[in-house]
Amino acid sequence: MTKPCVWEELVGQRQVADHLAAAVRRGAVSHAYLFVGPAGAGKKSTARALACAILCDDDACGECSACRRVKRGAHPDVRVIAPEGAATYMVEQVREIIRDVHLSPVETNRKIFIVEAADSFNDGSANAFLKTLEEPPDDVIMILLATSYDGVLPTIASRCQVVRFRRMAPQESIRLLIERTGAGEDEALAALAATGGVLARAVEFLDSPVRRAARGRMLTTLKDLTVSDEHDVLRAAKTLLAAVKAPLDDLKAVHADEARERADFLGSKGVKALEDRQKRQLTAREREGVAEVLNIAESWLRDCLVMSQGVGDLVANRDEVDAMEEVAAVITPAAAARALAAVKEARRRISYNVSPQLAIEAMLFDIREVLRCPR
Numbered sequence: 001m002t003k004p005c006v007w008e009e010l011v012g013q014r015q016v017a018d019h020l021a022a023a024v025r026r027g028a029v030s031h032a033y034l035f036v037g038p039a040g041a042g043k044k045s046t047a048r049a050l051a052c053a054i055l056c057d058d059d060a061c062g063e064c065s066a067c068r069r070v071k072r073g074a075h076p077d078v079r080v081i082a083p084e085g086a087a088t089y090m091v092e093q094v095r096e097i098i099r100d101v102h103l104s105p106v107e108t109n110r111k112i113f114i115v116e117a118a119d120s121f122n123d124g125s126a127n128a129f130l131k132t133l134e135e136p137p138d139d140v141i142m143i144l145l146a147t148s149y150d151g152v153l154p155t156i157a158s159r160c161q162v163v164r165f166r167r168m169a170p171q172e173s174i175r176l177l178i179e180r181t182g183a184g185e186d187e188a189l190a191a192l193a194a195t196g197g198v199l200a201r202a203v204e205f206l207d208s209p210v211r212r213a214a215r216g217r218m219l220t221t222l223k224d225l226t227v228s229d230e231h232d233v234l235r236a237a238k239t240l241l242a243a244v245k246a247p248l249d250d251l252k253a254v255h256a257d258e259a260r261e262r263a264d265f266l267g268s269k270g271v272k273a274l275e276d277r278q279k280r281q282l283t284a285r286e287r288e289g290v291a292e293v294l295n296i297a298e299s300w301l302r303d304c305l306v307m308s309q310g311v312g313d314l315v316a317n318r319d320e321v322d323a324m325e326e327v328a329a330v331i332t333p334a335a336a337a338r339a340l341a342a343v344k345e346a347r348r349r350i351s352y353n354v355s356p357q358l359a360i361e362a363m364l365f366d367i368r369e370v371l372r373c374p375r
C-alpha cells in the first residue's frame with residue numbers, strides 16, 4: 001500500500017508518523033495526545049498531519065480542500081492555540097477554549113485542538129483546562145505540544161497519550177531542507193538559523209521573498225549600526241518592523257477569502273468568533289516574524305564570535321562572511337556576549353508584551369554600543 005501524502009512529508013519522524021497513521025486507519029485515535037520533543041523536531045507539522053488524516057475523506061491525501069485548509073491553518077474545525085498571556089496561558093483564554101470545545105464542529109464530525117506550549121499552563125489555567133481534558137466531548141481531539149515532559153503539569157500529562165519526538169540532528173535538517181526545496185547549502189543554513197532550526201518554517205521561509213527581504217533588512221541594519229546616529233537607529237527599527245509585517249498580507253488575503261466563503265452560513269456571533277480567531281492568528285504570525293529577525297540578529301552576532309575564534313566553518317550566514325570578518329577582527333568574546341544578551345533581552349521584553357518596536361530599538365542601541373567599542 002502506498003503511504004498517504006501528509007505522512008510522507010514527515011520524513012524526519014518516520015516512527016511517530018507510522019504509529020499515528022496506523023492509529024487513524026484502525027479508528028483508534030486517542031482523545032488526547034501529548035507530543036513531547038525539542039523545538040524543530042516537527043511536533044506541529046505532525047499535529048497538522050494528524051488533523052488532516054482525521055478530517056480527510058481520502059486517507060490523508062494532502063491535496064483535498066480539507067487537507068489544504070488544515071495545512072494553511074484555515075480549517076474551521078482545527079484550532080491552533082498558543083498562550084496569549086506573558087509566556088503563560090491565562091485562565092480567561094482557557095475559558096474561551098472550553099466554550100469553543102463545547103460548540104459543535106462546523107464542517108465535519110470532529111474538532112481538533114492543537115495546543116502549543118502545553119508546558120505554559122499555570123496552576124489556575126491548568127485547573128480550568130483539566131476538566132475539559134478529563135471529560136472531553138466525544139467529537140473533540142486534543143493534541144498538546146511541549147518541549148519537555150517534566151515541564152507539563154502531571155495532572156495534564158497523565159491524561160494524554162504521550163508521543164515522543166527525537167531531536168533532529170542539524171545535518172539531517174539541512175539535508176531534508178535541501179531535498180525538499182532545492183535550495184543550496186548556504187541558503188539552507190541561513191534559513192534554519194532564521195527559523196530557530198524548525199524545518200517546516202525554514203521551508204516556508206525559503207519560499208517567501210518577503211521574509212527573505214526582512215532578513216536582508218535585519219542584516220543591513222546590523223552592518224550600518226556603527227555609523228548610525230540616533231535618528232538612523234529609530235528609522236531602521238521602524239523599517240524593520242514594516243518588513244516583518246509585510247508577509248502578513250498573504251494571511252490577510254486568506255482571511256478575507258475565508259470570511260467571504262463562510263459569511264452565508266455564519267450568524268453574526270459566528271462572524272465575530274471568526275474575526276477574533278483571525279486577529280489572534282495575525283498577532284501570532286507577527287510574533288513569529290519578530291522572533292525570526294531576532295534569530296537572524298543572534299545568529300549574525302554568533303557568527304562574528306565564532307569567526308573571531310577562528311572556527312569559521314561553523315558560520316550559519318555564509319553570504320555575510322565579508323561584513324562579519326570586519327567585526328570578527330575586533331570583537332572580544334565578552335563584547336559578543338553583551339550583544340547577544342541584548343537580543344535575549346529584546347525577546348524577554350516582547351514575551352512580557354513590550355511593543356516589538358520599542359524592544360528592537362533598545363536592542364539596536366545596545367548592539368551599536370558594543371560594535372562601536374567591541375572590547
Ligand SMILES: [Zn+2]
Pocket residue numbers: 056057058059060061062063064065066067068
Ligand atoms: Zn485530503
